[in-house]
Amino acid sequence: MxxxxxxxxxxxxxxxxxxxxxxxxxxxxxxxxxxxxxxxxxxxxxxxxxxxxxxxxxxxxxxxxxxxxxxxxxxxxxxxxxxxxxxxxxxxxxxxxxxxxxxxxHTSTYHPWFVEASKGKDNPYRNFYWWLPPAKIEELGIAERQTSDDSDEVYPWHEIPGDPEKYYGLFWKGMPDLNYDSxxxxxxxxxxxxxxxxxxxxxxxxxxxxxxxxxxxxxxxxxxxxxxxxxxxxxxxxxxxxxxxxxxxxxxxxxxxxxxxxxxxxxxxxxxxxxxxxxxxxxxxxxxxxxxxxxxxxxxxxxxxxxxxxxxxxxxxxxxxxxxxxxxxxxxxxxxxxxxxxxxxxxxxxxxxxxxxxxxxxxxxxxxxxxxxxxxxxxxxxxxxxxxxxxxxxxxxxxxxxxxxxxxxxxxxxxxxxLSQIISPNLEEVESLDDEIIAYVRTHPTEPVLIIHNLSVDTKFIDLPESKKDFKKVLFSSPATTVDAEGKWELPALGSLLLVKTPQKSPTDI
Ligand SMILES: [Ca+2]
Ligand SMILES: [Ca+2]
Structure with a gap:
């Protein structure tokens, strides 16, 4: 099930x-x-x-x-x-x-399982690991692997002197891979x-x-x-x-x-x-x-x-x-x-x-x-x-x-x-014509946050799109950010700005 x-x-x-x-x-x-x-x-x-x-x-x-x-x-x-x-x-x-x-x-080659497994083909721990004769490895075309971000190993099959089979260790010879077919x-x-x-x-x-x-x-x-x-x-x-x-x-x-x-x-x-x-x-x-x-x-x-x-x-x-x-x-x-x-x-x-x-x-x-x-x-x-x-x-x-x-x-x-929502990530893109700016909203039914980052080393003057103009209050900025005379946010080099909406007046305030 x-x-x-x-x-x-x-x-x-x-x-x-x-x-x-x-x-x-x-x-x-x-x-x-x-x-x-x-x-x-x-x-x-x-x-x-x-x-x-x-x-x-x-x-x-x-x-x-x-x-x-x-x-x-x-x-x-x-x-x-x-x-x-x-x-x-x-x-x-x-x-x-x-x-x-x-x-x-994988384990270490010093793990008791591997110490046992390396004693020979009949050992009960042998199939805790991967073993193949060199001819079979060649036949299957698995003697070499392409390196990956997490392993530089090109030759993952390693020999033990006197053993007719080689064991598989993806990361290096000191880390034999475990075989969960066992x-x-x-x-x-x-x-x-x-x-x-x-x-x-x-x-x-x-x-x-x-x-x-x-x-x-x-x-x-x-x-x-x-x-x-x-x-x-x-x-x-x-x-x-x-x-x-x-x-x-x-x-x-x-x-x-x-x-x-x-x-x-x-x-x-x-x-x-x-x-x-x-x-x-x-x-x-x-x-x-x-x-x-x-x-x-x-x-x-x-x-x-x-x-x-x-x-x-x-x-x-x-x-x-x-x-x-x-x-x-x-x-x-x-x-x-x-x-x-x-x-x-x-x-x-x-x-x-x-x-x-x-x-x-x-x-x-x-x-x-x-x-x-x-x-x-x-x-x-x-x-x-x-x-x-x-x-x-x-x-x-x-x-x-x-x-x-x-x-x-x-x-x-x-x-x-x-900001702390984890399940069902609340993320909405804010389109920006400037590819040195990243802007997004962390959506929320009552308190969404608009976030703007300036990736460049120049000061940017951000004119928020019409739909986002109601984000007016600074929740956090680094370094300090101000609004200029035309209502644009002046965002210093490599700066970040978090804005929230100004609190709506509740009906009783009117
Ligand atoms: Ca210590
Ligand atoms: Ca493995």
Missing amino acids: LMRPVLPKFIPRVCYEIFVRSFCDSNGDGIGDLNGITSRLDYLSDLGIECIWLTPIHPSPSYHKYDPVDYYAIEPEFGTMADFKRLLSEARKRNIAVYLDLIVN EALKKELEKIITFWLSEIGIDGFRLDAARHIYPLWESEKNLNFWAYFNQIVQKVKPGAYTVAEVWASTYEVAPYLENLNATFHFDLSFALQRILIQGKDENIIQQLIASYQQFEAFNPEFVDAIMLTNHDQDRIGSVVSNNHEKMKLAACLLLTLPGQPYIYYGEEIGMLGTKPDPYIREPFLWSKREDDPDKTNWQQAEFSTLKTIQPLSVQRTDPDSIYNHYKKLIALRKSTPA
Whole structure:
């Protein structure tokens, strides 16, 4: 029987992605950890965050932990299960939901399943993974793959000396792909989901590499897998949240929403980055509205999980060449569009970084102290240092800082119903003849908001269309915006303006 994904009673309105290793260190070993995160929940709560997505916290040989060796334990570098339970209960006190990164596509080669599977063809764990003899791989024409946004691997079949078969590892040889044709593996997955949702009580999963569960030549089975996954979730904890990484174009993403609450909107992320770089719109509002129609066809209650960038993309600060006004404009775009926004840790203080990956995952800068004990130092930062970035402690005292800009916008989003609507995205385009301007309305029966962004480095004089002339009151502007003598809004370079209608007089006032 088909079961639709059930939504939680309360959908977090603003989320925050934490790269655990780099956020906050609690015990002086230089590695970010769970107790460090717990110690910063007040910071996140004060910023207005209602949900944290933690990058993987299971034991793993890599620094990023995207290759688990044990789905039931906590990476010792990050803490203990008791630490995690404390984090969860402290988050709950602050009404912050916790989503764990669940990697179901692959494990580490050090996972006991793979250690067993690699012992030979007759091992009971062999079919937890994909194995084929080299001749068969050649015959099927699957020895090579095209690289994708999320994997540079060209040769996904890897050999173990002495084994007549090769195993499949889409991302690299240290991450063998799991094979869900195995009924025994499916039982293991059910146990893992039950453990975290039911026994430990987390609020949801961020689902890694969701489009790669089955290899390319069997990719049609992916959607069936997620239907199966959803059935387990609905059985174990209806209302547990699922947000998936389907790193692909909108049309490929949409069908996944039939069995998941939300998917990350990569097309939008890259479109926002492009328009910020170019200073020109590319009809993103029209495209967004079209994408909502595609999503809605599969799930009328879909959630659009939106972001500027995440831990796999160059940081937005570097994308806009460390231009602070553009970073603020980026925040204005993200936090006024429909959906559930995910802020990548450090984005709110304008952190920088371009690939390779470690440099987009640098230590968060809490204070001016070079020897700040809270700062992680597992790697030497190249981009976000005290020379390039004002740390949080400094930005907190500066009303014009990027941090205070984020904080204001988050509060505004949460206190304005038209801005915080998530289900059935309320978005209407306002046609603009000027492609350096983006204008849209977040519709609402009583309090719609008109939003205008100036993507260019010139001041623009905006003459609102006749139908929008009743939007007269400034709800928010960055920088300050005024009306000129002819009734045009003067919108400074890279500025954003949010307008509401002046309150109608009620009949009793007349
Ligand atoms: Ca530590
Ligand atoms: Ca796979």
